[in-house]
Amino acid sequence: MKSARSPMETAAVIGLLAPCEQKDMPDVALLAFLKAAGVPGIILGSRQQLEEVTRFMLARDLELPVENEFGFSKDRVVEAYKYLQLGQHTSMVCINVG
Incomplete structure (x- = not known):
């Protein structure tokens, strides 16, 4: 929280x-x-x-339909959530942790 x-x-x-x-x-x-x-x-x-x-x-x-991939850093994770918030994605958005 x-x-x-x-x-x-x-x-x-x-x-x-x-x-x-x-x-x-x-x-x-x-x-x-x-x-x-x-x-x-x-x-x-x-x-x-x-x-x-x-x-x-x-x-x-x-193959998985991945539209966009983001790295596992604070800035990239925030960017990934902002991308999802736009609501324009048509397939998966991934955050790579490894």
């Missing part, structure tokens, strides 16, 4: 809906309330679904 720097901002929290130990779960509701920030949930799918689609694509020698 540190990303929501001023009131009424939106913070995207990826993984919040994933199962984890209660002791490891941040109090996102309180943090959002204190900042008056919106926190939409983002569900990406299960690991099993990712493995199944990966096997499917590899078996058929299919």
Whole structure:
């Protein structure tokens, strides 16, 4: 929630809906309330679904439709999110972490 720097901002929290130990779960509701920030949930799918689609694509020698790739630095990640915010992408936008 540190990303929501001023009131009424939106913070995207990826993984919040994933199962984890209660002791490891941040109090996102309180943090959002204190900042008056919106926190939409983002569900990406299960690991099993990712493995199944990966096997499917590899078996058929299919390539992922990647429209744009960004490096894993603060500036490039911010640029990637700004690119997504434009809403003009027609396929995947990736952030390379390795």
